[in-house]
Amino acid sequence: MLRSKLLTAHFETLRRISKRLINDAQFKPPLGRLSVCESDQVVSLDYGNRLMHFPLVWLRDNCQCSQCFDPPTYSRIINWYNFDVHPKLQSIVWNDHVRKIFIKWEDNHESVFDLKWLEERDFSPKNQEQHLTRNYRPVRKPWSKENFFSIFHSFDYNDVVSTNEGLKNWLESLSVYGVAKITNAPKDEGVCRRVANRVGFIKKTHFGEEFIVKHKPGTTNRAYLSSELQLHTDLPYYEHKPGVNLLHCLEQSMSQGGKNLLIDAVYISNMMKEMYPQHYKLLKTVPVDWTEFGREDDETFHSIYRAPVFVVDDKDELIRVNHSTPQRGSHFTVPLGLVKPWYEAFDVFVKLMKAQAVEFKTQSGDILTFDNVRLVHGRNAYDDTESNVRYIVGAYLDWDLIFSRLRVLKLHSMKQ
Amino acid sequence: MLRSKLLTAHFETLRRISKRLINDAQFKPPLGRLSVCESDQVVSLDYGNRLMHFPLVWLRDNCQCSQCFDPPTYSRIINWYNFDVHPKLQSIVWNDHVRKIFIKWEDNHESVFDLKWLEERDFSPKNQEQHLTRNYRPVRKPWSKENFFSIFHSFDYNDVVSTNEGLKNWLESLSVYGVAKITNAPKDEGVCRRVANRVGFIKKTHFGEEFIVKHKPGTTNRAYLSSELQLHTDLPYYEHKPGVNLLHCLEQSMSQGGKNLLIDAVYISNMMKEMYPQHYKLLKTVPVDWTEFGREDDETFHSIYRAPVFVVDDKDELIRVNHSTPQRGSHFTVPLGLVKPWYEAFDVFVKLMKAQAVEFKTQSGDILTFDNVRLVHGRNAYDDTESNVRYIVGAYLDWDLIFSRLRVLKLHSMKQ
Numbered sequence: 001m002l003r004s005k006l007l008t009a010h011f012e013t014l015r016r017i018s019k020r021l022i023n024d025a026q027f028k029p030p031l032g033r034l035s036v037c038e039s040d041q042v043v044s045l046d047y048g049n050r051l052m053h054f055p056l057v058w059l060r061d062n063c064q065c066s067q068c069f070d071p072p073t074y075s076r077i078i079n080w081y082n083f084d085v086h087p088k089l090q091s092i093v094w095n096d097h098v099r100k101i102f103i104k105w106e107d108n109h110e111s112v113f114d115l116k117w118l119e120e121r122d123f124s125p126k127n128q129e130q131h132l133t134r135n136y137r138p139v140r141k142p143w144s145k146e147n148f149f150s151i152f153h154s155f156d157y158n159d160v161v162s163t164n165e166g167l168k169n170w171l172e173s174l175s176v177y178g179v180a181k182i183t184n185a186p187k188d189e190g191v192c193r194r195v196a197n198r199v200g201f202i203k204k205t206h207f208g209e210e211f212i213v214k215h216k217p218g219t220t221n222r223a224y225l226s227s228e229l230q231l232h233t234d235l236p237y238y239e240h241k242p243g244v245n246l247l248h249c250l251e252q253s254m255s256q257g258g259k260n261l262l263i264d265a266v267y268i269s270n271m272m273k274e275m276y277p278q279h280y281k282l283l284k285t286v287p288v289d290w291t292e293f294g295r296e297d298d299e300t301f302h303s304i305y306r307a308p309v310f311v312v313d314d315k316d317e318l319i320r321v322n323h324s325t326p327q328r329g330s331h332f333t334v335p336l337g338l339v340k341p342w343y344e345a346f347d348v349f350v351k352l353m354k355a356q357a358v359e360f361k362t363q364s365g366d367i368l369t370f371d372n373v374r375l376v377h378g379r380n381a382y383d384d385t386e387s388n389v390r391y392i393v394g395a396y397l398d399w400d401l402i403f404s405r406l407r408v409l410k411l412h413s414m415k416q
Numbered sequence: 417m418l419r420s421k422l423l424t425a426h427f428e429t430l431r432r433i434s435k436r437l438i439n440d441a442q443f444k445p446p447l448g449r450l451s452v453c454e455s456d457q458v459v460s461l462d463y464g465n466r467l468m469h470f471p472l473v474w475l476r477d478n479c480q481c482s483q484c485f486d487p488p489t490y491s492r493i494i495n496w497y498n499f500d501v502h503p504k505l506q507s508i509v510w511n512d513h514v515r516k517i518f519i520k521w522e523d524n525h526e527s528v529f530d531l532k533w534l535e536e537r538d539f540s541p542k543n544q545e546q547h548l549t550r551n552y553r554p555v556r557k558p559w560s561k562e563n564f565f566s567i568f569h570s571f572d573y574n575d576v577v578s579t580n581e582g583l584k585n586w587l588e589s590l591s592v593y594g595v596a597k598i599t600n601a602p603k604d605e606g607v608c609r610r611v612a613n614r615v616g617f618i619k620k621t622h623f624g625e626e627f628i629v630k631h632k633p634g635t636t637n638r639a640y641l642s643s644e645l646q647l648h649t650d651l652p653y654y655e656h657k658p659g660v661n662l663l664h665c666l667e668q669s670m671s672q673g674g675k676n677l678l679i680d681a682v683y684i685s686n687m688m689k690e691m692y693p694q695h696y697k698l699l700k701t702v703p704v705d706w707t708e709f710g711r712e713d714d715e716t717f718h719s720i721y722r723a724p725v726f727v728v729d730d731k732d733e734l735i736r737v738n739h740s741t742p743q744r745g746s747h748f749t750v751p752l753g754l755v756k757p758w759y760e761a762f763d764v765f766v767k768l769m770k771a772q773a774v775e776f777k778t779q780s781g782d783i784l785t786f787d788n789v790r791l792v793h794g795r796n797a798y799d800d801t802e803s804n805v806r807y808i809v810g811a812y813l814d815w816d817l818i819f820s821r822l823r824v825l826k827l828h829s830m831k832q
Contacts, residue, residue: 055756123752135720136720206616239816301820302824302827332537335539340473343501344501346501405717
């Protein structure tokens with residue numbers, strides 16, 4: 001849709017031109033061959049050693065004429081109430097010289113399809129896979145404790161906030177590995193917001209937009225204590241939980257503690273799929289009542305979201321991990337017989353994570369960024385002193401905005 | 417968790433009291449009977465003609481003592497690395513007079529569970545269903561064109577913004593039917609924000625927080641034209657699409673058009689499940705590339721989300737509907753053989769919706785609120801005149817915040 005071009009000439013004019021060109025080139029063999037399979041209602045185009053297939057109904061649905069497609073809004077404007085899902089051809093012609101397919105439908109409507117537009121949308125599995133990898137989402141690469149430090153890349157703050165290339169590189173690394181670090185950030189509280197605004201905007205939660213992680217006795221939020229934060233994901237009790245954490249370190253603890261812990265749940269779920277298939281099955285099917293009850297800024301909230309630990313898609317690939325000991329509700333609304341087996345499976349999961357957790361400490365000026373939908377994180381206990389108060393400012397970003405920004409940046413760098 | 421009470425006395429003191437009470441009441445038959453099934457590791461409590469079951473591991477996991485549970489954060493604080501998923505009993509006692517179970521575990525740890533707390537968490541299917549309906553999410557009631565006007569309720573703006581009861585009633589109706597109207601709102605642009613702030617806050621998208629729906633030639637967004645808006649859901653190209661639309665009518669068109677169209681996709685999907693099972697199966701399994709490319713406030717965005725028309729849960733119940741003719745991408749990355757059957761299924765879906773669409777017109781001062789995850793909506797064309805310019809201010813809300821607010825309001829009204 002994006003790279004489709006406005007038709008540069010009216011259909012009739014084009015046909016006249018193409019007729020003349022065909023006459024001029026009558027001794028050259030045709031470059032493209034067109035065929036129509038009547039039973040499947042599929043058009044096949046063989047061009048440049050590439051055989052492409054396009055269903056007739058899809059071609060009619062994606063007619064690029066000004067009655068069917070509106071370039072200013074990049075939108076299909078067909079009225080679907082009048083649409084015939086069994087469109088019939090009057091004629092179909094491939095023209096080598098303008099590299100277009102010309103169709104006249106039974107109802108006299110005419111459509112023209114450009115080779116480049118067709119190539120991008122060819123229904124062959126290989127082309128579709130390439131398209132998805134390039135334009136939908138980068139392919140995730142799982143990592144283990146052993147190779148973490150080879151995939152944990154650093155990006156300079158000034159590059160990220162000032163250059164498109166720097167921004168793209170950070171977001172690509174974050175998409176592929178679920179974790180990346182931004183370094184050399186200034187030590188002010190507006191840094192997370194500036195980074196988020198480069199992508200889109202902060203994902204707001206009932207904790208607000210930016211949140212300050214500092215030891216705060218008497219809080220209803222365990223993250224605001226200096227004690228250990230066991231492995232968890234943030235806000236598992238939201239159906240739309242935050243996509244990415246930005247944790248900007250303004251001051252790090254000089255005590256032994258305050259280290260970050262990270263685990264790639266894609267790696268863990270793949271491991272369990274292979275080694276503990278029964279446990280894996282329980283963790284992806286038994287829903288848990290992720291629950292939070294508390295107060296923030298004089299507002300009471302009571303969030304519950306029921307979902308398994310591993311949420312998987314129809315290809316059995318992890319699309320979301322949920323985990324938090326304090327926020328696993330005491331209500332466990334599943335059949336009695338599943339409870340004991342579930343705890344056994346959960347125990348294996350927690351112990352595998354313990355074995356796979358990487359530990360490292362960010363420095364003042366670092367922004368640790370990681371995927372809250374895919375990774376599990378924690379922090380060990382630390383001690384503040386009068387002259388050393390650990391001080392982190394955090395904010396969240398949503399993947400909807402990250403992927404959109406990444407597509408626009410890739411397009412921008414392709415054009416250059 | 418919420419209604420759990422702080423232990424009012426130390427375990428030993430309680431045991432002493434209970435012993436004395438047992439002696440005082442030695443001639444009365446016990447009210448509760450406790451048994452333990454060794455093979456299943458399940459505790460059963462028969463109390464007041466109600467037989468309740470609790471797995472041992474779950475009891476240990478939910479111990480309410482101050483080492484295991486932290487009342488200020490309403491949180492489990494057990495360190496899971498030390499947790500034994502096969503806990504063994506030293507002793508277990510039910511005490512009729514204090515109505516508590518007293519457990520001493522093999523490792524000498526002691527737990528006390530209150531009857532009320534246990535009753536709320538009983539693993540019987542009936543109790544769990546009641547709990548989910550009351551505390552998780554209200555049960556959705558599907559509606560058809562025939563009964564729409566009997567379920568489409570109005571709520572006074574002042575009640576909604578000024579009283580907890582008014583707010584609760586509106587949110588309950590919206591949750592159950594997916595649609596409700598707020599009437600008598602003032603005619604200023606801050607109304608949607610005030611309503612959203614009563615619940616939580618506005619869900620921001622790349623269109624901003626509030627959006628103005630007024631005829632705006634040359635836009636990249638079809639919603640800002642006065643022509644027909646075919647049936648659709650908003651932002652199907654977001655993984656986290658907005659949960660609820662608030663559409664505040666400041667001025668309605670005096671032309672024939674400008675009517676809202678609404679359809680309950682739960683009703684349509686149930687209908688298709690029954691009448692067109694093959695089509696239904698295609699619509700719930702074949703992913704569509706929902707796509708948007710455009711500019712807003714000098715920012716380019718390129719959103720894509722791949723999902724079927726009907727997203728269903730493991731009980732085959734609709735959890736999200738996606739539909740939008742302009743935003744159904746021209747890339748259709750599915751196996752060739754599925755394309756024609758999918759279009760046939762999609763055509764049935766669109767035609768069923770056409771037959772089931774209710775039409776009505778909001779008045780100046782109305783706020784139409786509806787579930788964008790469950791309902792499909794549209795608007796027919798209208799004509800502005802110099803003295804009559806249709807003027808709608810819209811904003812979105814997320815279900816995470818709505819359900820949280822509803823739980824808090826219900827608790828509040830139970831306490832009164």
